Amino acid sequence: MSQIFDEVSKLYDPFLKAITFGGIDRWQKALIEFLDKEGNRLDVGTGTGEVLKKSTNRGLKVGIDLSMGMLKKAKDKCPYCYFLLADAENMPFKELSFRTITLSLVFRHIEDKRAFLKEAYRVLEEGGQIGILDINKFAGTKLLSFLMRYPLKPLGLLLFGRERWDFFLHSLENSLSTLEVKRYLEGEGFRVSRLNRYMLGIVYVLRADKT
Numbered sequence: 001m002s003q004i005f006d007e008v009s010k011l012y013d014p015f016l017k018a019i020t021f022g023g024i025d026r027w028q029k030a031l032i033e034f035l036d037k038e039g040n041r042l043d044v045g046t047g048t049g050e051v052l053k054k055s056t057n058r059g060l061k062v063g064i065d066l067s068m069g070m071l072k073k074a075k076d077k078c079p080y081c082y083f084l085l086a087d088a089e090n091m092p093f094k095e096l097s098f099r100t101i102t103l104s105l106v107f108r109h110i111e112d113k114r115a116f117l118k119e120a121y122r123v124l125e126e127g128g129q130i131g132i133l134d135i136n137k138f139a140g141t142k143l144l145s146f147l148m149r150y151p152l153k154p155l156g157l158l159l160f161g162r163e164r165w166d167f168f169l170h171s172l173e174n175s176l177s178t179l180e181v182k183r184y185l186e187g188e189g190f191r192v193s194r195l196n197r198y199m200l201g202i203v204y205v206l207r208a209d210k211t
């Protein structure tokens, strides 16, 4: 998967703005506002570093990703942030290193979600928070899937090529419902304390607290 994100890294930001009709900025701001604890922040699957660039938390801003292409873009955009090539399922950090963790459009890509959540629990301070922004498997999933299969397909193919476009479609169609995400979180010691839906329920932002 990292190869796909390496390849798309140059065009990733304009593509994301286009496909979300600019909504990504609002949703990422909501994700950041949901997390009201100050301190070190870890952005998992940071991509081009946009969430850390927008973050105003006091403390360290650290991003991890499996794609070196994405991380290079991130470092250009956010020179005062720290970026590492690392796997969400096996993080190179000590216990209790972070106050907050963010994931923007990443949770559904993580293969072993339980392994990741165990790691998130380990590296979060007591009372720490995790914020997740992602695509919801809901009534809107079918609509977006239709848009990507038909009207948006020419733009998608032009920007990304067939293989990558099919991958995005596949990952949309593999998205989880908020109920499924909540079950994952509660199974690993987190409690969902805020949840908002956007764009007719296609997108959700939630906050969960380490209990």
Ligand SMILES: C[S@@+](CC[C@H](N)C(=O)[O-])C[C@H]1O[C@@H](n2cnc3c(N)ncnc32)[C@H](O)[C@@H]1O
Residues within 6 Å of the ligand: 001, 002, 005, 016, 044, 045, 046, 047, 048, 049, 050, 051, 064, 065, 066, 067, 070, 086, 087, 088, 089, 103, 104, 105, 106, 109, 110, 111
């Ligand atoms: C759709 S992009 C989202 C990037 C960014 N967070 C954003 O909102 O634009 C998903 C990112 O997650 C990364 N990723 C997927 N699985 C990962 C894992 N297990 N560990 C770290 N990063 C991962 C990918 O390399 C990719 O850069």
